[in-house]
Amino acid sequence: MKHYAYSRLNLILILFTLLSLASCKEALSQVPVLKIATEGNEQSVRLESLHTQVRISGNIASTVMTMTFRNSSNRILEGELTFPLPEGVSVSRYALDINGKMREAVPVEKAKATEVFEDVEHRRVDPGLLEKVEGNNFRTRIYPLPAGGTRKVLIAYEQELRFTAQKTLTYRLPLNYKTSIPSFSLKVTVFESSQKPELSEQPDGSFSFNSKGNTYIAEMTRKDYNSKHSLVLNLPKGNDVTESLMQQAGDSYYFLSNIFMDAPSRPHAWSKNIGLIWDVSLSGLQRDHEKELDLLDAFIRKRKNLTIELGLLNHEFKAAGIYTIKNGDWTMLREKLTKLVYDGGTDYSSIHAKALNADEYLFFTDGLSGFGENKVPLGKPVYTICSAVRADFSQLNRISQQSGAKFINLVQLSAKEALEQLENDELQLIGVKKGAGISELYPGLPAPVRGNLSISGISASADADLVLQFGFGKQVWTERKLNLHALKQDAGMIDVSRIWAQKKLSAMDLDYEKNKAEITSLGQQFGIVTRNTSLLVLENLEDYIRYDIQPPAELKKEYDLFKKEKRTSFQEQKKDLMPGAFSMAAELKTWWSKVFKPGKVFPKPNRIMEGDPSARADMAAAAPVASVQNVVIRGASSAPRTARYESEARSSQSLSEVVVTRKDQLSGKVSGLQVLSSRGARDNRPEIVIPEFKSDKDYIKKLKGDPDQVYEQYLGLRKDYQTTPSFYLDMANWFYQHKDAQRGLMILSNLTELELENAEIYKSLAYKLKQTGNYQKELFISRKIMEWRPMEAQSYRDYALALADCGSYQAALDTLYGVLNKNYNAQISNRDRGIEEIILSEINNLVRLHGAKLNSSKIDKKLLFDLAVEVRVVLNWNKNDTDIDLWVTDPNQEKCFYSNKSTAAGGRISADVTRGYGPEQFMIKKAVRGKYKIEVNYYGDSQLSISGPTTVMAEIYTHYGTAAQQRKIITLQLSNGQNGGVLIGEFSF
Structure with a gap:
């Protein structure tokens, strides 16, 4: 008989934080929401405090959020905090409170981090894990959330701010929570800004910027705070301006240059035969269909006369009709799209040109193909268009770039801005004349210029020049010289090396399978969460030693001393199954060769005395109870006979x-x-x-x-x-x-x-x-x-x-x-x-x-x-x-x-x-x-x-x-x- 007991309840806390940094106003409603699934569906965990610090330098914003969760129940819970981040943004810092002090996470190869986390968790110790899951989505697993206690989590990320049509950089932070937060603070610092930041939306009327030279600071602290508004910050930028930051690393320098320029464009020559691929999988319910239809309406009215072939994609791909558009009237197609049913998984590999043969394609989807390979084998330009916050932006970029088209991020863009990108071929960075000692420039070529361009690389010295060439196709339209030697100030407040690493990772992620090993190495080196790299927190030194994981700075001295002494008593020993396989093979051979001669057992008939109710009751009690239906059983004669099995309710069978x-x-x-x-x-x-x-x-x-x-x-x-x-x-x-x-x-x-x-x-x-x-x-x-x-x-x-x-x-x-x-x-x-x-x-x-x-x-x-x-x-x-x-x-x-x-x-x-x-x-x-x-x-x-x-x-x-x-x-x-x-x-x- 089994005697062990199960001490952990079948509960899980689900904490979904949607930290949308999108430009669309609709996304501003997505803020941290606490949900808990328990046997009683009780709300036993709440966000007790939220403290946020934002630092902006040039077009780079660094956001650090420190959250404290209180578990008011008398049960230990495990937490999951899952959140999508915008295109090109990745988590770069994660910390968890250990014995009352914040412990910084360290980068670990993803599979190993998961294995270690679960192994430590089984010993009821305090691990924390932050990992990147499909798309640009992140998940942190925290154990334990103590009964009647709190856990504090810190998450930080850097992002490049988008340059709008109004020639401003825009930063957004969702803050319109549904419930009050007992302890709340927000501090925003803008460094080296020539103009005062503009607040187009703010938490309350008291939030404003004060200047200290060229640095602007705004901050607030509140108790039991319930914000009705979010933070929307605009930073005006002029044309033909270049801002650069340099960060010394040994004898070399990481640099980041942000170039603002009036970039011309030329009209795109669209075909009259367009393929429209519409993702109707279940996740399509999370897309902004109204915005998608607005873009499609503007596109069709601009084109006026064309033929659109519609294909519907979920777990399979189906042609759904050919629509001839005259004078921009697409009533029938629009009605079709508004009545679609979203159901099933997504299989990109099921798309094929035989079902939908067009010259160019518009593909409305989220980049997540969970039921098939993430490949679109059409051989023609495919313009991917995404309006979903939870999405795989890298895959969408890859699909479009490889087909000779472009990705339209409808999360960040308005329908009008998105149409401009579809209608025009933008000026691109097509070449670089490197100065001596300049290497590792990103983004890769060609790179579109949409009002501004951010470029990062490594310089062998603080005095270096490079010339950027801009044009269309292979034809150079203009050149811009960067004089890095004139910008010797150190970045200080911004980790330029990490921004460079994120740019390199984004470039490599477009060909993930080829660059998998290098992505893992780079993520670990710079502490950035990637598809292959997670951030891990362990409670004590012994665990870092046991699993051979470099600890954070506070434990590094003790760890190095232990390794120097070459002590191995704590180290995890791995082994294969071969010894057990040889032993089992011998056992199976012996069993298989043995001749078993069981004695014949004859069935005992049920002998019930007529009128004896107790005997009938005994027989009923002995009847089998597991079947839930009448079943027909064939005998040797093939004649069916019916046997009724007493029903025992079994849920979810x-x-x-x-x-x-x-x-x-x-x-x-x-x-x-x-x-x-x-x-x-x-x-x-x-x-x-x-x-x-x-x-x-x-x-x-x-x-x-x-x-x-x-x-x-x-x-x-x-x-x-x-x-x-x-x-x-x-x-x-x-x-x-x-x-x-x-x-x-x-x-x-x-x-x-x-x-x-x-x-x-x-x-x-x-x-x-x-x-x-x-x-x-x-x-x-x-x-x-x-x-x-x-x-x-x-x-x-x-x-x-x-x-x-x-x-x-x-x-x-x-x-x-x-x-x-x-x-x-x-x-x-x-x-x-x-x-x-x-x-x-x-x-x-x-x-x-x-x-x-x-x-x-x-x-x-x-x-x-x-x-x-x-x-x-x-x-x-x-x-x-x-x-x-x-x-x-x-x-x-x-x-x-x-x-x-x-x-x-x-x-x-x-x-x-x-x-x-x-x-x-x-x-x-x-x-x-x-x-x-x-x-x-x-x-x-x-x-x-x-x-x-x-x-x-x-x-x-x-x-x-x-x-x-x-x-x-x-x-x-x-x-x-x-x-x-x-x-x-x-x-x-």
Whole structure:
């Protein structure tokens, strides 16, 4: 029996801070909002203090926000603070209070930082992690938020201010909070400004600037402050002005030059045949459609007569009509766009020219392609247009630049400004005549000049010149000389080196795969959060030593002393799974070779004396309770008989569909039952019977009518469950049940739109894709999980099995063997104890079934052996820190489970996984004749999650490792407290 207890509650605090620095006024409503998901939905955490400092020098603004959160509950919580930042902005500083003092974070490679954070978190210590997730979105994970206590978080970022049509630099800070903040302060300092900053919007009437020479300062401090307005600051700049900053670094200098100039433009010669690609995925609901339509209206009225071919994109791409526009009248197209339904995931790779053949394309989207590769294979100019705050600006830039077009940031621009960018080809920086010692200039060429241009590089001396060449195409229009030697003042208040690094990172991110290693190195060197670099805070010196992470300055002296003494007692030792694999191989060979001869057990009939109510009650109490429907079971004669199983309500259970290794193996389905194969006179293969699992959620009970009617009902219900993963799983399940696989897949793909880089949600999706036979999508999703979670054996195993599903058997074999060779930390190794048995089974299955086509020479021969079995059941689940048990009861009524690991008939079950994702496996070489029952027991969990109930996937094989191998896959969702076996299948030999 299991005796451990779960001390952490299944709670998570979600703190979404939308720090929009966009120029559009609508975005100003997006300010820090606290939300908490608990069993009682109580608001137990609030923002107790917010102190913000802003420093502006030239066109660079540095913002430092210090936030204190109070947890008024009596429970320890884990926090997530997720926020998007504008194009080109990245977090550069993060700190967390440790023992009452702010501890600065240090840059760590992203996968390692995640691994260390979770390892430390399991020891109930105080780690903090800030990471970049898909797009320009950032997430910090904080543990713990102490019961009745507070945690303080500091986040800082630098940004280049945008030059507006009014010839001003504009800085914006959202401050219009819905609730009051007990302690609030704001200080803004503008250095070396020739004019007093203008406040077009301010928190209250008292906020104003005072001058100290050329420096302007405004500040305020309030108690119980509830601001109704945001801060909007304008800095006037004249034409033909150049501002530069230099920062010494050893014998070299980082420099940043900001050039303001009247830049001419020339009209763009648009084609008369335009392709309009409209992203109608679920995330499209977050775009500013009114602003998009305003831009489209202005564009069409300007063009007057043209043909627009419309394509709609979500998890697939569809042509949606050809519209002939005359005299700027696009009424029919506009009506079509205003009535679109936004649903499904996003797959950019599904776009193709055959469905939409145009000369140039306008693509309205957010840059996030979670259900397919982020590539647009059109071969024509694609103008990407984004009005969403949560977006991947780098991808949108890359798509447009590679196609010879441009990216239009409709978050920052008005519709009028955006039209000007579409209508005109801007002057560009097309060349640089470098002076001696000038290197590493960014941005890369060509770079558009839209009123101003910011350029940064490294100079070998403080006295250097360079000449910038501007023009159109390859033709130089004008030149501008920069005299860096005349600007010897040190930047002082602005870290110019970090601005330079951000510019270099932005340039490299346009070709991420090629520059991945350099992006990681640069992010770590300059402490900037990138796709590959996170910022990590650890509580004590021992943890920095254990994981070989350079600590912040306050601990550096002690750390260096420890390293000098070459002490290794604290250092984390990693190891691979090979020793366990060799040991397990020997154990499996012994088990497989053993002959089991169980005694025959005859069934005992129920003998009930007529009129004896107590006997009837005893019989009723002994009846099975896990099935939720009438099921039809075929006997040897193929004549159906009905058996009613008493119902036990199971929340959030989802139906499985038949998935077999060959299509011809499916020969029958009946209501409430799925049969893997039908026995004929010459077919002695076993049949697998699955109860029909249905969700007991209220929204499922409300569904009535045919699939078309139910889809409309789903859209109406979705408003209340838009961010709930189990809702999409349940609804997709309904459509799969009712033979509408197209809608089922679309609704299922919504899981990629809910939360950025959530491996738990993606695992649930991968299970359902495997179950429904969407193997290419399963492969894509599994690869994403492997990229996010490379520290875990399960990530590689799931990817390998997806490769096998797609027929890539050699790659699957190599990946599986690689699982055994990879090094894992002690916590993960202990958690996943016994996974070697499952990996060995799958390696030998591939070799046995496809050996003639495989090269297995790299695999140690001791690990290759015959492991064909008549029955194999594998249980997987999507969440860490979760204990789920596999039970298999044989015809002799002996149950094989964690406390009875081997049966008299020869059944064996793998190690009991109590803290990880599984898997657990049951095998029997020679199955005794009769009925087998497969059950799942949800023992409990100790993890914090926003991804809903745990998704369980069971794979049931018969004749595993032989030509007659058959597979049945089922998935269901289980919640904590659902212990007691849930029947997931039966089969008879």
